[in-house]
Every structure is written in structure tokens, then in C-alpha cells.
Amino acid sequence: MKNFLPAPKLWYCIWGVLLLILSSCTALKKGINFEKANKVIEMSKGPCFGSCPIFTISIYDNGWATYNGKLYTDKLGVYVKKVGKARLEEIKRELRLANLWQYSNIYRSTLPDLQSVTINYYEGGRTKTITGKEGRPVSVVKIETFLDKMASTSGWTEKEKPDYQLPAGAIPNEIIVKLKENVNAEAFVLKYYKQDLKIVKRLSPTGDYWLFSFNESNMPPDEMLSFVRRDREVLSVEFNKKLEMRDR
Numbered sequence: 001m002k003n004f005l006p007a008p009k010l011w012y013c014i015w016g017v018l019l020l021i022l023s024s025c026t027a028l029k030k031g032i033n034f035e036k037a038n039k040v041i042e043m044s045k046g047p048c049f050g051s052c053p054i055f056t057i058s059i060y061d062n063g064w065a066t067y068n069g070k071l072y073t074d075k076l077g078v079y080v081k082k083v084g085k086a087r088l089e090e091i092k093r094e095l096r097l098a099n100l101w102q103y104s105n106i107y108r109s110t111l112p113d114l115q116s117v118t119i120n121y122y123e124g125g126r127t128k129t130i131t132g133k134e135g136r137p138v139s140v141v142k143i144e145t146f147l148d149k150m151a152s153t154s155g156w157t158e159k160e161k162p163d164y165q166l167p168a169g170a171i172p173n174e175i176i177v178k179l180k181e182n183v184n185a186e187a188f189v190l191k192y193y194k195q196d197l198k199i200v201k202r203l204s205p206t207g208d209y210w211l212f213s214f215n216e217s218n219m220p221p222d223e224m225l226s227f228v229r230r231d232r233e234v235l236s237v238e239f240n241k242k243l244e245m246r247d248r
Helices: 008-030 085-098 138-152 185-190 221-229
Strands: 039-045 054-060 064-071 077-082 117-123 126-132 157-160 170-179 198-202 209-213 234-241
Touching (some): 039 138, 085 117, 085 138, 117 138, 221 234
Antiparallel strands (some): 117 126, 170 209, 170 234
């Protein structure tokens, strides 16, 4: 009979992967104190005239990274990821070779619709900040590309949900809207295609109350509520609430 047990070397690899996963889970349960960790590199991407992802990604000297997604991203809130000491040393080496200290702090642009990118590099108690759009040095753009790739890879674990400071029980991506008489709901949602507004259902057979959903990554809930409230075809709008909170 053949032995289907993995070879000893394969066992070591399997145990190594399991220990890495377990250590990462344990660290997350205990809570990683990023306030005491020093940043190595950080990139913040601001808004543009389109739907550019707005987020901040930071790498720390404790071998971890954080991602704070704010808008137009599939990761809203704070996420964490294990970088590892070996990979961290590679990143530090590449950053030293880039010699960011030689570049200007600001690269001004005449194109307002482009996304502004800010990179902060930390070394030896000093901080180098480079902000700009187009026209930045190749080394700086390479760092941006690397951090973009890291932000889009898998392996991120949610640490904190976005804090919208909504009323108790409010469902962040659902609103109840009372439309004016004779307003067509299907035509109404077309005005909010950028927010991905969709009809969930009509709440009353004879009334004009409708339940809509929208993509909160395209517009924060509080802004969406104010935005729809200003619509001339709307009589009232409020957040939908979880069932147990509706009668309170």
C-alpha cells in the first residue's frame, strides 16, 4: 500500500504556513498597537472628478500594513495585513535606493481633474513628503504603483468598519423616500446612476414611499441623504432601520 502522508519537507512547509496564519489571527485578536509602531511609508490618494479610489495605505516597522478606505473602494473602513519582516526589509531597501530626499516636496499641476497623491517616507526620525499629480519623478511613481498593487491584493482583514455616525439602527446603504405624486420611480433612480441607486421595493401599494439601496462606497450615507433630500421630486427621505429599531 502506498504511503499518502506528505514527505517530511512538505510537512515543514505546511506547519510553517499554519503557524503564520495562527500567529496573524492571534495578533489580530489581541489587537495590534499601531500607535506605538513607526511608519515606514504611507500613501494617501485624494478625490478626482471621477470615481478614483480614495484611501490611505501605511506600512509599519512592526511588519504590518493598514488600509483606510474612504470612497470608491471595495474596502471601506480600516483593514490590516501582515507584511512580514523579510518583505519589510526588501521594501526598506528599495526605498533607500529610491533616495526620495532628492526630490521636491510639491509637484504642481494645471489639471484639476487628476487625482492628487501624497507619499510620506519615514527614515531615521525624518519625514519626506511628496505631493503631486502628473510630472512626478519615475522613482516616486514606481512607489505609488507598488503601494497600489499591495492595496488591491487579497489577505486584508477588516479591523474597523467606517464610522458614519448614523442614527441607531440605521442601515447605511438603504433609504426610504417619499416621492411627489406622479413621479416615476424607475426614472427617478436614473438621476443617481453614479451612486448606483436601485429600487428595492415599493413600501405601500397606494402611497409614494419607496425603499432604495445605493452603493455607500460611491457616496457616504450622510451625504447621500442630504443629496436626495434636495431633490425637487422628493417630499421626504430617511434611512431604513433594522427591524428591532423601527418602533423605538
